[in-house]
Amino acid sequence: MIKAHPSDALLHSYVAGDLNSASGLVVSTHLDMCPHCKRMANVIEEELTAAMAAETENGAPTDGLGDDDMQLMLDAIFSSAAPDEGLVTTKTTNDGLIYLDGKRFQLPRSLARQQERIGPWNKMMGNMWRAPINLGTDEVANLIYMGSGTSVPEHTHKGTELQLVINGSFSDEYGHYHDGDLLFLDGTHQHTPHTSDEDCLILAVMDGPLHFTSGISRLLNPFSSLFFR
Amino acid sequence: MMQLQTNRQAPRAAVNPANDAAKKAEAQHLAGLLASIAETRCRRAFSELFRHFAPKLLAYGSRQFGNEQTASDLVQETMTNVWHKAHLFNADKGAPATWIFTIARNIRFDLLRKNKHRRDEISADELWPILSEQNDSLEDDYALDHDVLMQEISAYYAQLPDAQRIVIEKIYVEGKSQQEVSDALGIPLGTVKSRTRLALLKLKELIA
Numbered sequence: 001m002i003k004a005h006p007s008d009a010l011l012h013s014y015v016a017g018d019l020n021s022a023s024g025l026v027v028s029t030h031l032d033m034c035p036h037c038k039r040m041a042n043v044i045e046e047e048l049t050a051a052m053a054a055e056t057e058n059g060a061p062t063d064g065l066g067d068d069d070m071q072l073m074l075d076a077i078f079s080s081a082a083p084d085e086g087l088v089t090t091k092t093t094n095d096g097l098i099y100l101d102g103k104r105f106q107l108p109r110s111l112a113r114q115q116e117r118i119g120p121w122n123k124m125m126g127n128m129w130r131a132p133i134n135l136g137t138d139e140v141a142n143l144i145y146m147g148s149g150t151s152v153p154e155h156t157h158k159g160t161e162l163q164l165v166i167n168g169s170f171s172d173e174y175g176h177y178h179d180g181d182l183l184f185l186d187g188t189h190q191h192t193p194h195t196s197d198e199d200c201l202i203l204a205v206m207d208g209p210l211h212f213t214s215g216i217s218r219l220l221n222p223f224s225s226l227f228f229r
Numbered sequence: 230m231m232q233l234q235t236n237r238q239a240p241r242a243a244v245n246p247a248n249d250a251a252k253k254a255e256a257q258h259l260a261g262l263l264a265s266i267a268e269t270r271c272r273r274a275f276s277e278l279f280r281h282f283a284p285k286l287l288a289y290g291s292r293q294f295g296n297e298q299t300a301s302d303l304v305q306e307t308m309t310n311v312w313h314k315a316h317l318f319n320a321d322k323g324a325p326a327t328w329i330f331t332i333a334r335n336i337r338f339d340l341l342r343k344n345k346h347r348r349d350e351i352s353a354d355e356l357w358p359i360l361s362e363q364n365d366s367l368e369d370d371y372a373l374d375h376d377v378l379m380q381e382i383s384a385y386y387a388q389l390p391d392a393q394r395i396v397i398e399k400i401y402v403e404g405k406s407q408q409e410v411s412d413a414l415g416i417p418l419g420t421v422k423s424r425t426r427l428a429l430l431k432l433k434e435l436i437a
Contacts, residue, residue: 017334017353024356042323049330055288065287065301073305074279078272082313113355136350137342 002034004181011037015044022139022205025110026162026182029203032108033180100129100145105167105201118143126150133203144202146170151194161185161206168200187211259325260318267316279308282326286333293337303340307333317359331359385435393428396421 006014006027013019014027031038096112098105100121107115119132127147135141143166146152163183170177172191177183185191259281265274283304290300310332318328335353342350386394399410407425411418 015334017338017357021351021356025351028356045323045327045331048334049324049327052285052289052330052333053326055285055292065284065304069301070280070283073283073301073308074276076305077275077279077309077312080309080312110356113358114351117351134349 002036002178002180003175004177004183005034005037006030006182007184010184011040012044015041016048020139021135021137022133022141023162025114025133025135025141026164026203026205028110029108029166030164030180030182032110098143100201101147101199103199107166111166111203121145128152139205139207141203141205144204146193146195146200146202148195148197148199150199151192154190154192156187156190156211157185157206158187158211159207161204163205164203166201166203168195168198170195170200170202256324256326260320263311263315263318263325266312267318275312278311282311282329283308286329289333290337294340299340303333303336306336306340310336328359331357335359385432388435389428389431393424393431396424397428400425 010019010023010027014024019027031041096107096109096115098107098115098118114133114135117134117136119134121129121131124130124144127150129145131143131145133141133143146168161184163185165177165179165181167179169179170193172193174189174191259278262271262274262278265271266278286304286307287297287300290303291297294300294303307329311329318325322328335357338353338356386397389397395414396410399405399413400407405413407421408418411421414421
């Protein structure tokens with residue numbers, strides 16, 4: 001049962017197309033896993049459509065589109081070449097399966113579609129690994145794998161971070177998170193994520209580095225770019 | 230930058246039955262136009278659809294971009310997609326207006342990023358796949374669940390007494406009315422009703 005969902009504001013920004021690509025990927029992957037939010041997103045889609053329809057009903061200026069303009073556009077559309085369907089339909093080679101630590105993980109559809117953008121796995125520390133997802137933008141998106149019994153030193157976030165549990169579970173001071181749970185973290189969250197018996201595969205998107213807050217781990221701060229790239 | 234705008238207050242459609250019925254009729258008409266475009270490449274249907282949506286899309290685009298030229302690019306690109314991809318519209322998934330809005334939303338997303346374009350940059354349709362055929366695979370997943378469900382139900386169904394099972398079969402599988410079942414089996418309508426009621430009670434008991 002998914003407990004941690006995107007906020008209304010986040011879901012609304014997603015549907016409106018206002019999120020950046022990386023955050024959009026996290027939310028759409030959550031929607032793959034969460035029928036509840038999928039339904040909410042459909043409702044918001046309908047609301048935004050109604051708002052779009054209302055823009056002209058409420059007397060917004062539409063003088064930019066006279067009959068001549070419309071006819072010109074129609075002619076251009078009728079003479080436009082059909083897009084190459086082959087390019088779209090043949091992209092079915094991604095099976096969405098990844099193999100880590102002798103285990104097999106099935107990626108949700110939104111993520112499986114980006115499978116060729118997933119880079120090599122690099123060790124971060126302990127039994128914690130990371131593979132970058134190259135979205136061709138400046139945003140930082142990673143798959144993070146925490147083996148069982150792994151923990152990240154207590155830290156907060158200089159920017160904001162979205163984390164989605166793809167498979168497995170981890171815990172922090174605020175709760176336990178399982179498949180499909182989506183967390184929004186910022187400077188107000190100070191936490192120590194850790195796994196126990198189970199391992200965990202996470203999709204993480206952040207726009208600023210971690211900031212380690214306790215004891216000797218503060219020494220990691222100069223190297224926090226290790227956790228942000 | 231993660232944008233967390235709180236413009237949550239989209240106007241909700243007023244709840245008004247007459248209005249709802251008109252909306253439904255309009256959606257059906259628009260869906261019919263899309264079907265004509267998909268099946269016969271009907272230009273007249275498309276022209277009507279275009280005249281319906283172009284002003285709305287232009288107003289949406291003008292507000293989003295603050296620029297009439299980019300707004301008309303949005304209209305042109307959105308409606309070009311509608312013309313070529315009308316066959317991908319699925320009336321079971323939502324209204325035509327919603328489908329067209331989501332296409333416009335994706336084109337807006339790409340237009341906003343065009344100036345800092347990188348060749349490998351992820352496109353809106355990869356993030357919100359509306360116009361890729363793969364989109365339908367989710368339906369297959371559901372279809373599978375549905376089949377499993379049907380298998381379970383038919384197992385319960387087999388446990389009904391014959392007299393009740395036959396009535397249920399005629400009503401729910403063949404789609405007959407209770408009166409038609411009464412006529413077909415030559416039993417009183419009251420008996421059909423009570424057998425239906427008993428059968429449904431029994432099924433409920435088995436499933437719960």
